[in-house]
Amino acid sequence: MTKSAKPSTLLDLLEIGAPNHPAIQVPDGPTITYDALRHQVYALADNVMALGIRRTDRVAIVLPNSAETIISFLGVAAVAIAAPLNPAYKSEEFRFYLEDTSALALMTGSQGGEIAQNAASDTTLPIGVDVDAQGHVTISTPGNGDGARLEETASPNHVALILHTSGTTSRPKRVPLTHGNLAASVANIVETYNLTADDVSLCIMPLFHVHGLVASTLATLASGGTVVVPTRFNALNLWRTVQDYGVTWFTGVPTMHQALLSRARGTQFPGPEATPYSGLRFIRSCSAALPAATMLEMEERFGVPVLEAYGMTEASHQMSSNPLPPGNRLPSSVGKGTGVSIAIMDESGALQPPGIRGEVVIQGPNVIRGYEDNPEANSTSFTDGWFRTGDEGVVDSEGYLTLSGRLKEIINRSGEKISPQEIDEVLLSHPAVAEAVAFGVMSTTHGEEPSAAVVLRRPVTQAELIRYCRNHLADFKCPRVIHIVSEIPRTATGKIQRRIVAEATAEKISGAPP
Incomplete structure (x- = not known):
């Protein structure tokens, strides 16, 4: 070659x-x-x-x-x-x-x-x-x-x-x-972020997942650059590693970025040359929705572009991304297709024009041709050569994709469709809320009602949070119950599974003493 x-x-x-x-390069290793x-x-x-x-x-x-x-x-x-x-x-x-x-x-x-x-x-x-x-x-x-x-x-x-x-x-x-799927994906990532042999990535995502394996590692090798591989993510020493190894970019999930922000708040540096961020070109976020407030605070705090991307295993990871400057970065958007065709499809299989919400569908050389030994899943996941992601979203006139959640996670209250991600964003904008996840619960009156779970950074009552939501959301979108919890369960790769959160809060309620 x-x-x-x-x-x-x-x-x-x-x-x-x-x-x-x-x-x-392995920190403190070979x-x-x-x-x-x-x-x-x-x-x-x-x-x-x-x-x-x-x-x-x-x-x-x-x-x-x-x-x-x-x-x-x-x-x-x-x-x-x-x-x-x-x-x-x-x-x-x-x-x-x-x-x-x-x-x-x-x-x-x-x-x-x-x-x-x-x-x-x-x-x-x-x-x-x-x-x-x-x-x-x-x-x-x-x-x-x-x-x-x-x-x-x-x-x-x-x-x-x-x-x-x-x-x-x-x-x-x-x-x-x-091999062709993966090679196409890494080529798209290299092109999206202009990766070269001068770049050094820090792999903080697990290598058993496409985020860490394809984006952090294989794309770096495809650019002739260097990947730094610590044993695990550690917010306490990440910036020291960035300095010691000249890291130019890294990619992670929002919980990691929020942990770094939490550590950075209140820290003052005497000047750009002394900050641990000065060598970075950009920070990438993927695998879960990045709250707009988190993105904006990261850019202000760390002084580099924060690029939210969209990926999934079936696409060998990356499907879209916000571009590097001078391209426009849209908070709450996952950007434009990167070597992948992205469209919106309705329930009948018809492609929709810009501005119409529906299921996100994709085509490209990085996308699988089908699941292994699963004809039933293949029959429902592919329509006219398009892979149906199961995500709901909308593409604007400039090609930027904004996701509103998994189709099966959309809350249906008396026929009104509610994006749980929209509720997440409102709760996360409250200064007392560190983490938030909304989900639907069964209702004999409305079919489903919105509910939510939050982790707090300082005391606030459920009633205060519900009032806050009512000031920012239409009444039918407001959670009727907000559970204050110590931790929100996630997968090993940092994804929130709303169904599991809903089940966990239901078990907590049913198991509580009368």
């Missing part, structure tokens, strides 16, 4: 960076150059093949955020199908995903991974992964590790990665992402 050509497989990403340029990364990926792929694993076989990977996770993923995807799993899963969860994925092998680290190993079947091949102080990764295999076995290179149509949907409304569905 020439330097100017866009990658068509994940292996192409290894050919872009200068041989001696850092590809991966630095791995592109030359070393390429050698290690091919050696690991060789060893995986020596175990008898072939192109259509699945290898589950249960590792924390680390250089060895990236190397293991790329090595497996070179010759087979990688299936990264959340290391925090419990035994039953591991058992489900290992069985549902039909994992032939299970890759775990030298420390940890016992729960996954114990949950695996007797026929699942265990592969131990180890790394030395220099960042050299080895696996327990009889292979010779010289890369000589790679006679068949991956093609764009080969499946590289299999993930599951979050299963917020049904059984998780298997999502097969090809």
Whole structure:
């Protein structure tokens, strides 16, 4: 592949960076150059093949955020199908995903991974992964590790990665992402943010999810830049890492950004040169709705553009984004399509003009052709070549997309459709509210009534919050009950599942003493 050509497989990403340029840096750990990364990926792929694993076989990977996770993923995807799993899963969860994925092998680290190993079947091949102080990764295999076995290179149509949907409304569905899907997505991300070899990304999202894997990591490799990989997100030392490694951008979920804002409030810096933010080009937010107030405060506090994007597993992550300056950034909008066609469709399957609300549908080379072994889901998720996202939104005359929530989360009160996200925004604008999530609850009178749960940053009563909502929302949109809670449950990737919040508050009420 020439330097100017866009990658068509994940292996192409290894050919872009200068041989001696850092590809991966681990805080207080090793630095791995592109030359070393390429050698290690091919050696690991060789060893995986020596175990008898072939192109259509699945290898589950249960590792924390680390250089060895990236190397293991790329090595497996070179010759087979990688299936990264959340290391925090419990035994039953591991058992489900290992069985549902039909994992032939299970890759775990030298420390940890016992729960996954114990949950695996007797026929699942265990592969131990180890790394030395220099960042050299080895696996327990009889292979010779010289890369000589790679006679068949991956093609764009080969499946590289299999993930599951979050299963917020049904059984998780298997999502097969090809090399071509992933290569198209990373190329779109590189172009959207003008990424170059001079850029350094900080990967604070988990690598078992497309947000961290595709946006933070693979897109960085596709630009020839450097990805810094801490073990986990830590708001206490993030800015020190930004300074120490010259980080130019990072991407996260709103809860992370809110944690950084909480730490930054009240902090005074003597000047731009002394701030920990001076090297940043931009901050990206994705995977959950970013409140407009949070975006504006971040830009004021950190002094860089904050770009909200829109992504999902079925699209190999990114579908749209607000642009870099001088492009217009719209608070509460997820921007314009990035190498992806975005439209609005009504219930009958007809595409709608700008300004009309409906279901967001997408087309593009990064979008899956279908779920694996799920004809029922495929029949409802695809219409005339468009993938139906299940999100409700509206596109304006300039192509900017604004989301109003999941279609199945829209609150229907006596025929009036209420966006829970609109209620979220109002509650979050109250100075006493740190976090908020709205949802529908069953009502014998109206079918559904809006309700909400909030986490407070200082005392306020439910009655005061309801009055505040009535000053900012039409009466039918106002929550009838607002639950004050200590924590709002989220998925491992920071997403709010409104159904789970509704169930949790209902259980709390039903379990309370009379």
